Amino acid sequence: MSSKPFVAQWGILGCGWISSEFVKDVSRPMSTRNVSDVSHAIAAAGSRSLSKAQAFLNEYCPNGAAAQQDGLVEFKPKPYGSYKEVVEDPNVNIVYVGTMNICHYDDAKLALEAGKHCLLEKPAALNAAEWRSLVALASEKKVFLMEAVWTRFNPVLLAVQKAIHVDNAIGDVHCVYSDHSMALVGKEPDTHRCLSAELAGGPLLDVGPYPMVWSLMILFRHPKNNMTPPEKVGSTMMKYRTGVDLATSFTMTFPKLNAIAYCTTNLLSDTPKTSHTRIVGSKGEITVQGYTSRPQKYIIHTYPEQGEGEGKSEPKDILVDMSFDGFGLYWEADAVARCLKDGLLECPEMTQKETEMTMSIFDEIRKEGGYEFLPGLERIKLDD
Ligand SMILES: NC(=O)C1=CN([C@@H]2O[C@H](COP(=O)(O)OP(=O)(O)OC[C@H]3O[C@@H](n4cnc5c(N)ncnc54)[C@H](OP(=O)(O)O)[C@@H]3O)[C@@H](O)[C@H]2O)C=CC1
Numbered sequence: 001m002s003s004k005p006f007v008a009q010w011g012i013l014g015c016g017w018i019s020s021e022f023v024k025d026v027s028r029p030m031s032t033r034n035v036s037d038v039s040h041a042i043a044a045a046g047s048r049s050l051s052k053a054q055a056f057l058n059e060y061c062p063n064g065a066a067a068q069q070d071g072l073v074e075f076k077p078k079p080y081g082s083y084k085e086v087v088e089d090p091n092v093n094i095v096y097v098g099t100m101n102i103c104h105y106d107d108a109k110l111a112l113e114a115g116k117h118c119l120l121e122k123p124a125a126l127n128a129a130e131w132r133s134l135v136a137l138a139s140e141k142k143v144f145l146m147e148a149v150w151t152r153f154n155p156v157l158l159a160v161q162k163a164i165h166v167d168n169a170i171g172d173v174h175c176v177y178s179d180h181s182m183a184l185v186g187k188e189p190d191t192h193r194c195l196s197a198e199l200a201g202g203p204l205l206d207v208g209p210y211p212m213v214w215s216l217m218i219l220f221r222h223p224k225n226n227m228t229p230p231e232k233v234g235s236t237m238m239k240y241r242t243g244v245d246l247a248t249s250f251t252m253t254f255p256k257l258n259a260i261a262y263c264t265t266n267l268l269s270d271t272p273k274t275s276h277t278r279i280v281g282s283k284g285e286i287t288v289q290g291y292t293s294r295p296q297k298y299i300i301h302t303y304p305e306q307g308e309g310e311g312k313s314e315p316k317d318i319l320v321d322m323s324f325d326g327f328g329l330y331w332e333a334d335a336v337a338r339c340l341k342d343g344l345l346e347c348p349e350m351t352q353k354e355t356e357m358t359m360s361i362f363d364e365i366r367k368e369g370g371y372e373f374l375p376g377l378e379r380i381k382l383d384d
C-alpha cells in the first residue's frame with residue numbers, strides 16, 4: 001500500500017515572471033514526472049499589490065498546485081498585498097523568494113525570522129557576508145535554506161555529470177567552457193533589472209550562476225576533486241554605463257584534475273542554443289544544447305583512437321535528447337520537498353557552502369572589475 005506523499009506548502013514572495021514559472025511548474029500533475037513521494041501546494045502568494053497577487057493566482061494556478069488538485073490538502077491559495085502576511089500564514093511551511101536581487105536578503109530574512117523554510121532565487125544575496133548571515137539565522141531557527149540554482153536538478157546536467165564521472169565517456173576531463181549571455185543592450189532600457197545599478201544588475205549576478213554551476217557540477221564535484229575549491233580564480237570585466245558589469249569572464253583551476261573552467265557571460269550577445277557548454281576530455285568531448293540554465297540535449301563526441309588497427313579509430317557522435325515539458329523548475333521543487341520530508345536543513349545537492357563559495361568568488365570578481373554596488377543596497381558589507 002503506498003503512503004500519502006509529503007506536501008510542501010509554498011508561500012510565494014513576489015508575483016513576477018520567475019514566480020509564475022515556479023507556480024505553473026508545481027501545478028503540473030506529479031504523474032507527468034512519475035513522482036509519488038512528494039507533492040506541492042500553493043498556500044499563499046504575496047505582492048506589494050493585493051490585486052496583482054489575486055491576478056497572479058487566478059492566471060497561474062486557479063485550481064491550486066498538484067496537491068490541491070489531488071485533494072491532498074483542503075486549503076486554497078490565498079493572495080496577500082504584503083510579503084509579511086505570506087510568511088505569517090499558518091498554511092505556509094516553505095517560502096519561495098522570487099523577488100529582485102536587491103530584495104533577496106531582506107525577503108529571506110523575513111521568512112527565516114518567521115520560522116519558515118526558504119528557497120531563495122539566485123543570486124542568493126548581494127555578497128558572501130549577507131549569505132553567511134542568512135545561513136546563521138536559518139541554523140538558529142532550525143529551518144531549511146537553499147539558493148534556487150535549479151539547473152543542478154536538471155536531468156540533462158545530471159546525465160552529463162554521470163557520463164563523465166561514472167561512465168568515463170570522454171576520458172580525463174580537462175576543460176569546461178560554459179557561457180550564458182543575453183543580447184539585452186540596445187533592446188532594453190537601462191532600467192531593465194539586468195542593466196540597472198539600482199537593482200544590482202549585470203550578467204555576473206544574473207546569469208553568471210549558470211556557467212558557474214556547470215563548472216562546479218563537473219569539476220568541483222568530480223570524485224577525484226573531492227569538493228576542493230578552485231585553486232586560482234582569474235577574471236576580466238567590462239563595465240556598462242550604468243555601473244553594472246556588461247561582460248565578465250572568469251577562469252577557475254582544479255589542479256587535482258589538471259582541469260580548468262572558462263566561464264563567460266555578457267549582455268551583448270545571445271548564447272547559441274546549439275552549444276552553450278562544451279566539456280573536453282582526453283578521449284572526447286560533450287556539447288550541451290538548450291539554454292545554459294535549462295539544458296535539453298547533449299552530444300557525446302569521441303575522438304578517433306590514435307595508432308594502428310582497422311576500425312579502431314572511428315570517431316563517434318551520440319545525441320541524447322532529453323527534451324521536457326514545462327519550464328523545468330519542478331525537479332528543484334521536488335528535491336526541496338524531499339529535504340523537508342526527511343527533516344534536512346540543507347540540500348546535499350546544493351549546499352550552503354557551495355553558495356558561499358560562489359558568492360565569495362563573485363565578490364572577488366566584482367572587486368577586481370571595479371563593480372561596486374550603489375550605497376545602501378548591501379545590508380551587510382563584506383568588511384562589516
Ligand atoms: N531561476 C531562474 O531561471 C530565474 C531566476 N530569476 C531570478 O528571480 C528574480 C526575479 O526575476 P524576474 O522574475 O525575472 O523579475 P520580475 O521583474 O518579473 O519579478 C520580480 C518581482 O520582484 C518584486 N519586487 C520587490 N521589490 C521590487 C522592486 N523594488 N522593484 C521591482 N520589483 C520588486 C515584484 O513583485 P511584486 O510586484 O509582486 O511585489 C516583481 O514582480 C531575480 O533575482 C532573478 O535573478 C529570474 C529569472 C529566471
Ligand SMILES: O=C1OC[C@@H](O)[C@H](O)[C@H]1O
Nearest residue numbers: 018122182194206207293
Ligand atoms: O536566471 C535567469 O535565467 C534566465 C534569464 O532569462 C534570466 O535573466 C535569469 O535571471
